[in-house]
Amino acid sequence: MPNLFSSRRLTQLVSGVGALTALGALTACNATGGDQGGKGAGSQLVYWSMWREGEPQQKVLQASIDDFTKETGIKVKVQWAGRQVLQQVVPRLNTGNPPDLTDQDGSSLHAVLGDSALGLQDVYDAQITGESQKVSDIIPASLVETARTKEGQPMVVPYEVIGSTLWYNGKKHPDLAGKEQLTWSQFTGTLDALKQKGRTPLALDGDISGYDAYWMTWSIVRHGGVGLLGKACADKTGAAWDDPAFLAAAKDIEELTGKGYFPKDFNATKFPAQQTGWATGTNKTDFLLMGTWAPSETGEALKKSGKDVDSVISYRSMKYPEVDGGKGNSATQAGIIGFAVPAKARNAEAAKKFIRFFLNKDQLTGISSEAGNLTPRTDIPAPATLSDYAKEYAAADGQFFQPNDNCGGVAAKWVTDVWEPTVVDFFNGKADGAEDFVKTVKEKSVEYHKNNG
Structure with missing residues (x-):
């Protein structure tokens, strides 16, 4: 997909x-x-x-x-x-x-x-x-x-x-069932506990730049609400990037990358290695931020490897964590x-x-x-693998956002030329912290719009 x-x-x-x-x-x-x-x-x-x-x-x-x-x-x-x-x-x-x-x-x-x-x-x-x-x-x-x-x-x-949502295997984590929404501190606390058990809990196929951007977009929406990134990507002046929500979101992502929650060298692996490893349990990961096609993609991979899907995994998902004072805490990608x-x-x-x-x-x-x-x-029952996401969709009460907060619909070339490469660099540790990331995106955006009318 x-x-x-x-x-x-x-x-x-x-x-x-x-x-x-x-x-x-x-x-x-x-x-x-x-x-x-x-x-x-x-x-x-x-x-x-x-x-x-x-x-x-x-x-x-x-x-x-x-x-x-x-x-x-x-x-x-x-x-x-x-x-x-x-x-x-x-x-x-x-x-x-x-x-x-x-x-x-x-x-x-x-x-x-x-x-x-x-x-x-x-x-x-x-x-x-x-x-x-x-x-x-x-x-x-x-x-x-x-x-x-x-x-x-x-x-x-x-x-x-x-849409995209935070997937986990219900067979391995029955303790998460019923926890529809975690706060950011509860989420990172869960990650810390998993890491202490020798796990790198967040799966990510970083060679697809859009998947790195999923994490950043979700965090921006949580802090600044739906439409903030969509406004910034079209802003020729760059002023929109001064909104404090961007820095707050970048700091959250910096915490995830800095504490080693992602597998080592995840950006050097070849898709779908990480998500398949998550499904099979072979790469010691627990959460996968992925589209609603994750069950069909990983299920096919399991079948090809000769495994019985139902015996290996129970597809469950939860909302992206809430943040303190977040304007988009109820939103979901749809x-x-x-x-x-x-x-x-x-x-x-x-x-x-x-x-x-x-x-x-x-x-x-x-x-x-x-x-x-x-x-x-909403009167058509969701397939069993998407039942959790269906509840998330219904609870969003109309607060929906597109991939990259619809920047692909208003500035598609900006997404591929500015946004995704800069996010990938940030995930790879090539930016000097969250402040430098926001500063770089702002500068590159102004230059992009100057050269593209």
């Missing part, structure tokens, strides 16, 4: 938009039907999906597509394009012949489609097919706050929720995978109809029961 949500992949998508859009503009005058985009109901629709044939989500969606065609008579021409689907969509945007429907993670859809996406407020205001509830009744507005058109309309309708409709889609109304159809409880349940992922509907 890291390849799906890596900031580097998003940067590559965004950097290609300008050239591809210009290419599309050259052929736009020869396109037909483009001016009718967004108006037609149609008896068919074209859907280009991020999933590949045979993947669990693909199977769930295909079954729903079959049901949709039977019930409405609308035929769906689907292309299972895979993770780079938006790179295929972009050249078609200005020709007047894009697909009617596509999907991806919310940050990518917002960053890549931008003004080329249709506002979907009418979908949110409409009833879910076969139900009395509206779409807006099951999807919190804050979940799509960072994926809106310039007019303020939501441009994505999510059908899957992804990203989305969802649908978007290009503004020039020829069969936009049919696409909207399918979205409302798929959000029906009976249809959407497969994302949990078959694909093993969380849906935005």
